[in-house]
Amino acid sequence: MAQRLPVASCLIAAAIFISACGGARESDTASTSTSSPAPAATGEPDEEGPGTDLEQLAERIVRQSAGVTQGEHVLITGGAQDQELLENIAVHVRRAGAFPLVTLSSDRMGKRLFHDVPAELDTQRNTLWMKLAEHVDAVITVVDNLEEGHLADAEPARVAARANAAQPMVEAFLKRGVRQVEVGNGLYPTEWRARRYGMDHADLKKTFWEGVNVDYSSLAARAGEVSKVLAGGSEIHVTDPHGTDLKVRIQGRPVHSSDGVMSPEKAKKGGAAANVYLPAGEVYVTPVPGTAEGTIVRPSEYFEGQEIKDLRLTFAGGKLTSLTGSGPGFERMKAMYDAAGPGKEMFAVVDFGINPNIKLPADSGTGNWVPAGTVSLGMGNNVWAGGDNRSPYGFFVSLPGSSVTLDGRPIVEKGQLKM
Numbered sequence: 216m217a218q219r220l221p222v223a224s225c226l227i228a229a230a231i232f233i234s235a236c237g238g239a240r241e242s243d244t245a246s247t248s249t250s251s252p253a254p255a256a257t258g259e260p261d262e263e264g265p266g267t268d269l270e271q272l273a274e275r276i277v278r279q280s281a282g283v284t285q286g287e288h289v290l291i292t293g294g295a296q297d298q299e300l301l302e303n304i305a306v307h308v309r310r311a312g313a314f315p316l317v318t319l320s321s322d323r324m325g326k327r328l329f330h331d332v333p334a335e336l337d338t339q340r341n342t343l344w345m346k347l348a349e350h351v352d353a354v355i356t357v358v359d360n361l362e363e364g365h366l367a368d369a370e371p372a373r374v375a376a377r378a379n380a381a382q383p384m385v386e387a388f389l390k391r392g393v394r395q396v397e398v399g400n401g402l403y404p405t406e407w408r409a410r411r412y413g414m415d416h417a418d419l420k421k422t423f424w425e426g427v428n429v430d431y432s433s434l435a436a437r438a439g440e441v442s443k444v445l446a447g448g449s450e451i452h453v454t455d456p457h458g459t460d461l462k463v464r465i466q467g468r469p470v471h472s473s474d475g476v477m478s479p480e481k482a483k484k485g486g487a488a489a490n491v492y493l494p495a496g497e498v499y500v501t502p503v504p505g506t507a508e509g510t511i512v513r514p515s516e517y518f519e520g521q522e523i524k525d526l527r528l529t530f531a532g533g534k535l536t537s538l539t540g541s542g543p544g545f546e547r548m549k550a551m552y553d554a555a556g557p558g559k560e561m562f563a564v565v566d567f568g569i570n571p572n573i574k575l576p577a578d579s580g581t582g583n584w585v586p587a588g589t590v591s592l593g594m595g596n597n598v599w600a601g602g603d604n605r606s607p608y609g610f611f612v613s614l615p616g617s618s619v620t621l622d623g624r625p626i627v628e629k630g631q632l633k634m
Contacts, residue, residue: 267424273303282477285312293357322365337376348387358399364520371554378607392485413579426494426573431475438472448621455617461509487601496570496585501602505533507562518544535560558606563597
C-alpha cells in the first residue's frame with residue numbers, strides 16, 4: 216500500500232500537488248501481485264457506463280455520509296471524468312440548504328504544478344486554503360489517480376518540503392472539526408488498479424460499486440460489534456504465513472470506524488470520528504505508545520508503480536528499527552521515508568476490514584483496507600485513526616490471510632473475521 220492521511224490532507228495535497236496521498240490512505244493501495252507494472256489508464260470516458268445510479272449515490276453521500284445541513288459550506292473536489300457525480304453532489308448539497316464549491320483536478324495538472332513550479336516555492340504556505348479552512352464545514356473528495364505513480368519522479372526532498380508546508384492547513388481543518396468524506400479508498404476502478412488486483416476492469420468496477428452501495432445501517436451495526444470487542448481488549452498479536460509476527464497493546468485506546476454514516480455524535484466529536492472512506496467498512500485502533508514489537512513481512516508490494524520485493528519492517532519500543540527490501544519500488548519508498556521528518560518511524564494503527572461486499576481474488580494479494588477479515592498495519596501519521604502523530608508521512612500494508620488474537624483469543628483466522 217503506502218499512505219493514508221486525513222481526507223483534508225489529501226485534499227490539500229491535491230491543491231499544492233505533493234505526492235503524499237497518491238501513493239495511498241489514497242489511501243491508495245499497492246498490490247502484492249508479482250505481475251509486471253500495469254500500464255497507466257488513459258483517463259478517457261468510461262464506455263461501460265458509471266456502474267451505479269449516480270443521482271442516488273450523490274444524495275446518499277450528502278445526506279448520510281457527510282451529514283450536510285442547512286447553511287453549511289461544502290467543498291467538493293475530484294477529476295473531470297467524475298464531473299457528473301460531482302455536479303450531482305453539488306445539487307444535493309444545495310437541496311439540503313447548504314452551499315457547494317466544486318474544484319477539479321487531474322494527474323496532468325498535478326504533474327505540471329509540481330515540475331513546472333520552482334522549488335523555492337515549495338515551502339510557501341497556501342493562504343487561500345487557510346482561508347477556506349475557516350469557512351468549510353464538510354469536504355467531499357472523489358479520489359481517482361487515473362495514472363499509477365503519476366508523481367513517481369518527484370524529488371523526495373521536495374515532496375517532504377511541500378508536505379511540511381501543508382501541515383498548518385491540515386491542522387486548521389482538523390481544529391474546526393471539518394467532516395470529511397473520501398470516495399475511492401484504494402478501489403476506484405481504473406485499468407491499472409484492476410490489474411494490480413488480478414481482475415478485469417468491469418469486475419473491479421462491479422466490486423467497487425457493490426462496496427459503496429452496501430447497507431450502511433447493517434455495516435454500522437457490525438462496526439459497533441467489532442469496536443466493542445476491541446475496546447475491551449489489551450494486546451493484539453498479528454501473524455501471517457509470510458513471517459509477520461507483531462504484538463501491540465491497545466488497552467484504553469479509542470476505537471474508531473468508517474461505516475459510511477455520519478451521525479450527529481460523530482460530527483460533534485470531529486477528528487477521526489468525522490472521517491468517512493467509501494467504500495466503507497473499517498474499524499481501527501491506535502497503539503499504546505511504545506508497545507509495538509515485532510516484524511511485518513510482505514513478499515511483494517508496489518510503490519508508485521514500482522515493485523518492492525521482500526519488504527520487512529521491524530519495530531521495537533513502538534518505533535521502526537529496521538527497514539529492508541529490494542527492487543526499484545523499495546529504493547523509491549526508502550528515499551521518501553528518509554526525506555520525511557520526525558514521527559515517520561512510529562507504529563501507527565491496526566485496521567480491520569469489515570465490508571462483506573468487497574470480495575477480491577484469493578491470489579490478488581490484496582492491498583486494500585475494507586474486505587471483511589483484512590488486517591492493515593503501518594507507521595507514521597495516525598490522526599485519521601484517532602492518534603496524535605501528525606507527521607505528514609504514512610506507510611501502510613494490508614496482510615491478506617493473516618491471523619489475529621486479542622488477549623490470546625482468535626478474532627481473525629486466516630483472513631476470516633471471527634468477531
